[in-house]
Amino acid sequence: MTKLTDLTVAGIRDGFRAGDFSAREVAEGFNAAVAGAKALNAFIVDTPDHALAAADAADAACAAGDAAKPLAGVPIGMKDLFCTKGVQTTAASHILEGFVPPYESTVSGKLWEAGAGMLGKLNLDQFAMGSSNETSYFGNVISPWRRSDGGNAAMAPGGSSGGSASAIAARLCPAATGTDTGGSIRQPAAFVGISGIKPTYGRCSRWGVVAFASSLDQAGPMARDVRDCAIMLEAMSGFDPKDSTSLDLAVPQWEAGLSSDLKGKRVGIPKEYRVDGMPAEIEALWQQGIDWLRDAGAEIVEVSLPHTRYALPAYYIIAPAEASSNLARYDGVRYGQRELPEGANLQDMYAATRSAGFGPEVKRRIMIGTYVLSAGFYDAYYTQAQKVRTLIARDFAEAWGHCDLLLTPTAPSAAFALGEKMADPLAMYLNDVFTVPSSLAGLPAMSVPGGLDAGGLPLGLQVIGRPLDEQGVLNAGLALEERAGFTARAEAWW
Amino acid sequence: MSSYRIQGATGDWEVVIGLEVHAQVTSNAKLFSGASTAFGSEPNSQVSLVDAAMPGMLPTLNRECIAQAVRTGMAIDAAINKWSRFDRKNYFYADLPQGYQISQLYHPLVGEGTITVQLDEKDPDSPVKAIGVERIHVEQDAGKLMHDQHPTRSYVDLNRSGVALMEIVSKPDMRSPAEAGAYVRKLRSILRYVGSCDGNMEEGSMRADVNVSVRKPGEEFGTRTETKNVNSVRFVMAVIEHEARRQVDVLEAGGKIVQETRLYDPDRGETRSMRSKEDAHDYRYFPDPDLLPLVLDDAFLAECRASLPELPDPKRRRYETELGLSAYNAAVLTAEVETTRWFEVLLAECGSKVTAKAAANWLISDLFGALNRLGRDIADSPVSPAQGAELLALIAGGTISNTLGKQVFEIMLETGQAAGVIVEERGLKQTSDTGAIEAEIAKVIAANPDKVADYRGGKDKLFGFFVGQTMKAMAGKANPGVVNELLKKALG
Amino acid sequence: MSVDTATVKRIASLARIAITDDEAQAMAPELNNILGWIEQLGEVDCTGIEPMTAVIPNTLRLREDVVTEPDQRDLVLANAPQAEHGFFAVPKVIE
């Protein structure tokens, strides 16, 4: 029998139901893995008791002959952006250190209801702002992967869901929640060789998720394969009257609908994604992906998304603008850290609290957001960016006239070493070049592992679908997964 | 409608006034959360996680608050925008948990409308003026800061935080304190008719930001100042008088008016500049990404319209034309919704027995007189409309005279007894018994032979004397019509 | 467009983030770099284009006017750095 911690979500679920092992054995196995992997710094808080309690409930229900819940026996990791009742929630910031929400986010609540247990709160880029997980107040997350050059450089797991990515790749949890604002599920998934899907904007409730950029934030699952993503996404999705932007739609049975037969599907290859200076390996993987999808029965067509190059600058106006306002509530009055220098008045207290409580990248984005919204600049920056966003969405709508899905690389490079890009924020932002356009258009998009680069690091392929066509995205992801046969995993060094 | 002028050293100045009235919307729950709006509870006991801006909390919109604002817009014949949306107004203050107020800058719910005011509501012949309303938008109220409970700390109470407000923005159409006063009173009356705001200025349910500038008549608008949160009609008028005078003095001394926010000090009767914050006017408005566009359908609008009551102006006209009331009475009865309601119940109770005119006269002179003396509102009148109707029916039916009616009413106020019971128990029934009256008339004539002679000699005015004497002899209970008739006969 | 140190300080003050002169000085070129890059958006001809309002076409739902969250003062105050007598406490504000 394989190690329990090597099982996928489906494997655990099915094995538990078949009585191959108890839920408690699974929880204990993962709890031990989490405890033994401190070197990765993937978790901010471990919650072994939460996982055990859910496991015991699953075992008890099983013993009582009750029908098993969809995720009974499955322990997962929770990105520390989701508010969890009674468990510290920090968004990886100092300003929220010690904050214990008296409420449970809708998405985490749905997972517990489905029978899942929580192994811990996963580290991330502070307030989900970052692409390398180097902005956390609680330290960098380290990828389990190493370059095959014999060097020992600690690699970035990507971001912002870097803790989720690292933990899954290192088999510390079979699946985890992520959130994606401009690529924060897909890019880290690609960096560590796992799968992750950002559903259509509005599928997963944002209620109880610490906000970064409200019009872009979407929760989604990260897991080792496409089937697990489908299982997790089914449990996480659904209408929530508490979120005004939640879509009032039934949740499709994505797992049951999985099929890698793409006959009759047309897959578009956006020519504008062939950016200057793209590494040959990425180019080659992309071509490989095209061949795989053709092999799965899809027809390949070239399409044009003419405003692609403006997506990143538009994103870096809209997201910081929304963030500058969303983060105004962290003021040291009602919760979180307070900094009160001698003789400080209220406004001094705000400034001191926020200066001490936010990290440099968060401050940078608040500054950009404040600037682009400030008097005299609003129209030139914010309104223009929202217009460009309309054009970008229109590009996609136009493309859907010619194809059903789009295939692109997930990121312009494989993972980089920690520290390599920190000095140049702009270079870091460019990492999101392929993921941001679909975020701006609210489209479902997923990354699946495609292969390794010359340095032995994973590379991801991205599938983008029409609004609400998560099924199409998952199916194309499955077709890629089957053909890629990606089995590489990081050697345990931690 | 008025030519209010401020006399300056350089000539006459005209004052230009615009008002932004914040009216708390009547609703059970807050605009974006399910916390209660009830007034006067324990601090922070009516605060949802949304109102406290906990991480990850999101706003959801209360239908009733939108309906109330739409109904208010309809009541002032305003354009209702079927497409509107909410924006964030960003600034930091301890009474503002989110760090922004959700408001509507770019696409308000209600567009242009009109409020017609009468300079003197009690004088139907006083000038009438239409004041333009620029817009009504819906926004969140802030919490409250208490400064006097601790030497070095302020305390924050978020009970009001998130309660729905309508901000009703007038055009700069007013030209005198009296016009502004009339506008606020009329607006308050409309809000109370509609039921969208209780209009309670003492509790802060309605407060005005007063924009004032001065100019030489016919010239361009001058620079304005905004005096915030003025909470009575009297203060609104005082602010304008003081601020206009101040501005004229500044300008005539060669100074300049700074566009600024000012605060009214009712104790000193003056306004002063609020500590100017250099970023006060950089609110970084942008559409709230947590909220989608608000799109209203025809059914919703029809529902709002159907639920509107008859409003003061049409009601006043109907009272004049249908009920035949004087312009003055119609105006008085329709000025306040409580009065109208009371009057209409009274009419219903009276049925066909009493004329609307008689009921109106009694309400305005007798009932109002009594309420004034007692210092009570009509809403807690010691006499109910049904009791009033019974009294009026006794008078109309001739059971008691008008004069006796007044006495009976006084007894009703004192004892709470019904008019019929009082008349019965105290034997106040008016008599038309011609025999008894004739007997008394004979006695009066016999006792005043000289007056009888004078009268017969042409002193017609003495007739009143005989009526008085006869009524007195009858202890006021004689039917005045019968007395008149019999006296005329007896005196020849 | 160029952001100078004074602008950085003004923006930091608007955002209520205390920064030192050195920090402001360091931040100015960084922000200039990012803003300069963002400015390419100005090239896009957006004549007649409406700004995005809802990424997935959707409008606001209206909730019924019902009190669903009764008194929960203890929960609301539970995480407060300073709560006294049922209030949040802050340094004294002078109006």
Ligand SMILES: [Mg+2]
């Ligand atoms: Mg105002």
Ligand SMILES: [Zn+2]
């Ligand atoms: Zn306002």
